[in-house]
Amino acid sequence: MTRAPSVKLIVEQDAARLAFAGEWTLDAGARLEAESARALQSLEGRPATLDLSALDGLDTAGAWILSRMLADIEASGLSASFEGARPEHATLLREARYRESDPTEIAPHGPASLLADMGESVWLAGRDVLSSLDFIGRIVAVAAKSLVRPRRWRLTSTVYHLEQMGLRGAPLILMINFFVGAIVAQQGIVQLARFGASSLTVDLVAILTLRELGVMLTAIMVAGRSGSAITAELGAMNMREELDALRVMALDPLEALVLPRLTALVIALPLLTFLGDLAALTGGMVIAWGFGDVSPHQFWAELQYPVSVTRFLSGIAKAPFMALAIGVIASLEGFAVQGSAESLGRRVTASVVKSIFTVILLDGAFAMFYAAVRF
Amino acid sequence: MNPAIRVRGLEVAFGARKVMDGLDLDLMRGEVLGFVGASGAGKSVLTRTILGLNPKRAGVIEADGRDLDKLTPAERSRVERGWGVLFQQGALFSSLTVRQNVEAPMREHLDISPGLRTELAMLKLRLVGLPPDAGVKFPSELSGGMIKRAALARALALDPGVLFLDEPTSGLDPISAAEFDELIATLQATLGLTVFMVTHDLDSLYAICDRVAVLGRGKVIAIGTIPELLQSEEPWIQDYFHGKRGAGRAAPQAGSMLVRAKSSPL
Numbered sequence: 001m002t003r004a005p006s007v008k009l010i011v012e013q014d015a016a017r018l019a020f021a022g023e024w025t026l027d028a029g030a031r032l033e034a035e036s037a038r039a040l041q042s043l044e045g046r047p048a049t050l051d052l053s054a055l056d057g058l059d060t061a062g063a064w065i066l067s068r069m070l071a072d073i074e075a076s077g078l079s080a081s082f083e084g085a086r087p088e089h090a091t092l093l094r095e096a097r098y099r100e101s102d103p104t105e106i107a108p109h110g111p112a113s114l115l116a117d118m119g120e121s122v123w124l125a126g127r128d129v130l131s132s133l134d135f136i137g138r139i140v141a142v143a144a145k146s147l148v149r150p151r152r153w154r155l156t157s158t159v160y161h162l163e164q165m166g167l168r169g170a171p172l173i174l175m176i177n178f179f180v181g182a183i184v185a186q187q188g189i190v191q192l193a194r195f196g197a198s199s200l201t202v203d204l205v206a207i208l209t210l211r212e213l214g215v216m217l218t219a220i221m222v223a224g225r226s227g228s229a230i231t232a233e234l235g236a237m238n239m240r241e242e243l244d245a246l247r248v249m250a251l252d253p254l255e256a257l258v259l260p261r262l263t264a265l266v267i268a269l270p271l272l273t274f275l276g277d278l279a280a281l282t283g284g285m286v287i288a289w290g291f292g293d294v295s296p297h298q299f300w301a302e303l304q305y306p307v308s309v310t311r312f313l314s315g316i317a318k319a320p321f322m323a324l325a326i327g328v329i330a331s332l333e334g335f336a337v338q339g340s341a342e343s344l345g346r347r348v349t350a351s352v353v354k355s356i357f358t359v360i361l362l363d364g365a366f367a368m369f370y371a372a373v374r375f
Numbered sequence: 376m377n378p379a380i381r382v383r384g385l386e387v388a389f390g391a392r393k394v395m396d397g398l399d400l401d402l403m404r405g406e407v408l409g410f411v412g413a414s415g416a417g418k419s420v421l422t423r424t425i426l427g428l429n430p431k432r433a434g435v436i437e438a439d440g441r442d443l444d445k446l447t448p449a450e451r452s453r454v455e456r457g458w459g460v461l462f463q464q465g466a467l468f469s470s471l472t473v474r475q476n477v478e479a480p481m482r483e484h485l486d487i488s489p490g491l492r493t494e495l496a497m498l499k500l501r502l503v504g505l506p507p508d509a510g511v512k513f514p515s516e517l518s519g520g521m522i523k524r525a526a527l528a529r530a531l532a533l534d535p536g537v538l539f540l541d542e543p544t545s546g547l548d549p550i551s552a553a554e555f556d557e558l559i560a561t562l563q564a565t566l567g568l569t570v571f572m573v574t575h576d577l578d579s580l581y582a583i584c585d586r587v588a589v590l591g592r593g594k595v596i597a598i599g600t601i602p603e604l605l606q607s608e609e610p611w612i613q614d615y616f617h618g619k620r621g622a623g624r625a626a627p628q629a630g631s632m633l634v635r636a637k638s639s640p641l
């Protein structure tokens with residue numbers, strides 16, 4: 001069985017002998033430090049011989065601590081030496097010898113650094129806006145080049161991403177919109193009943209869905225689902241120098257990676273919005289039937305009035321812009337990923353948060369625009 | 376004395392494809408065992424299987440004579456604490472600094488003061504030949520050679536008895552590779568390590584390995600000192616040591632291998 005590390009003080013006239021025994025290894029953990037500190041204290045200013053002949057085991061940690069003791073005694077102006085070390089222990093004591101080190105510490109966070117952080121984030125937010133504009137400009141240039149020479153357009157990649165973002169995203173979008181349509185209808189029936197206006201529920205569901213909720217919910221889901229995927233893909237490629245590999249092949253990552261994804265997003269989001277609108281109206285219809293005694297036939301008839309082409313367009317017209325915003329933010333964040341896994345995680349989070357925020361801002365901007373042009 | 380690692384009848388398969396087929400291997404305490412084999416022969420798979428990162432279909436793996444499958448999780452964790460692993464790509468945690476990487480295993484397994492932990496981490500960095508200012512760098516800021524050294528420092532964090540190295544010198548320039556070999560030899564002698572080293576580097580084999588095992592057809596097809604292997608009839612071994620890249624090395628350097636006087640562990 002292994003013996004715990006120990007050290008015994010033997011006083012010989014005005015010198016002292018420290019007899020070490022047991023396993024001076026990492027397994028002993030805190031005991032190593034406690035024992036050595038105790039031994040140092042017990043010396044009481046006597047020169048010492050560190051007797052290692054009864055030592056059972058030694059590793060780098062033990063060697064470090066023993067040689068640190070030696071250095072500590074010598075630092076107080078007294079003589080100290082090792083004695084009786086086995087050859088393998090002597091090697092260890094030489095290689096793992098104590099040396100003063102000044103591990104550079106990271107500055108602690110104070111109130112000043114908090115202020116500095118705030119200032120920096122404002123500055124960074126401003127730069128974000130500028131770099132998105134710059135990025136959009138470059139994307140437009142690349143897209144224009146691809147339009148002139150359509151053979152450079154990556155059709156396979158675009159279709160692949162269209163499938164990932166559109167087709168595979170559809171079930172989720174349908175479900176979410178269905179439930180939200182149902183919830184709006186249910187609240188409409190209950191709340192409007194107090195004014196005896198339950199019959200307006202159909203109008204409520206239709207207008208809210210077509211103009212605001214359908215496109216916004218869909219865009220938020222796409223930001224969470226596809227925006228994060230874009231950032232993670234581009235970010236991981238950036239980490240492993242795959243983007244640099246593209247560049248040295250004289251390929252523009254914007255053209256090869258970003259343009260297909262952006263195109264797919266701009267096509268997919270309006271299509272998904274259309275599906276989402278249908279799902280929300282269906283959800284409303286089911287609830288109106290179940291809770292409001294409005295038969296599907298009746299619902300359909302009442303739907304004719306609020307549903308108009310302009311109303312439908314007013315909602316779906318926002319979709320390409322939201323898609324563009326999601327794609328640009330996601331790509332920018334992807335390119336900003338640095339070497340570490342943590343940075344990838346932070347960028348994916350930032351991508352989703354910023355795109356959702358921008359989607360809502362855009363929706364507000366459209367509302368003001370529509371109001372201004374009395375649409 | 377029991378071998379540090381004993382493998383008997385190991386079978387590993389991915390789907391229908393058998394990668395290990397009845398493999399036997401003994402890693403003796405205190406030796407440096409080189410492990411060679413064609414690319415895709417399964418050297419990494421074998422290492423990962425011994426480490427318990429890959430499921431095996433059949434066979435027994437023993438550490439110090441104890442069947443790893445029969446250990447309780449706590450016992451197994453103790454055995455694994457005695458192992459240090461240098462992965463092929465380094466596998467440093469990218470969001471921690473080099474020093475924090477070395478401290479990570481200590482933080483999990485040891486009860487020592489943070490100050491001592493930091494000092495020991497810096498000591499490990501010094502032992503592997505990294506300058507002190509490398510401690511505050513992040514892995515993405517290091518060169519390939521420095522990553523290998525930092526990963527080696529982390530592998531040594533808990534003073535393991537057995538060190539697994541997967542192609543430690545691949546991707547290094549010949550001078551750095553030679554330095555790395557020398558480093559492993561020095562550490563092995565200083566710390567009394569048992570080393571299992573997968574490598575493609577003939578220089579490494581000649582420089583620091585006590586024995587070399589050759590993997591082929593899912594088995595160890597030959598094992599022994601390099602002079603013994605040179606006698607082998609196996610065509611792959613013949614090609615490996617006498618082929619274009621191996622030729623001319625066998626004769627002049629076979630002697631230099633003996634320069635590093637070392638008591639045989641066998």
Ligand SMILES: Nc1ncnc2c1ncn2[C@@H]1O[C@H](COP(=O)(O)OP(=O)(O)O)[C@@H](O)[C@H]1O
Nearest residue numbers: 389390394412413414415416417418419420421
């Ligand atoms: N996770 C896995 N799934 C399927 N096959 C694998 C897996 N890992 C390794 N292999 C196969 O096992 C074989 C051995 O691989 P590896 O051990 O990496 O070779 P090497 O000897 O070059 O290190 C290869 O043919 C590889 O394709």
Ligand SMILES: [Mg+2]
Nearest residue numbers: 418419420463
């Ligand atoms: Mg491999």
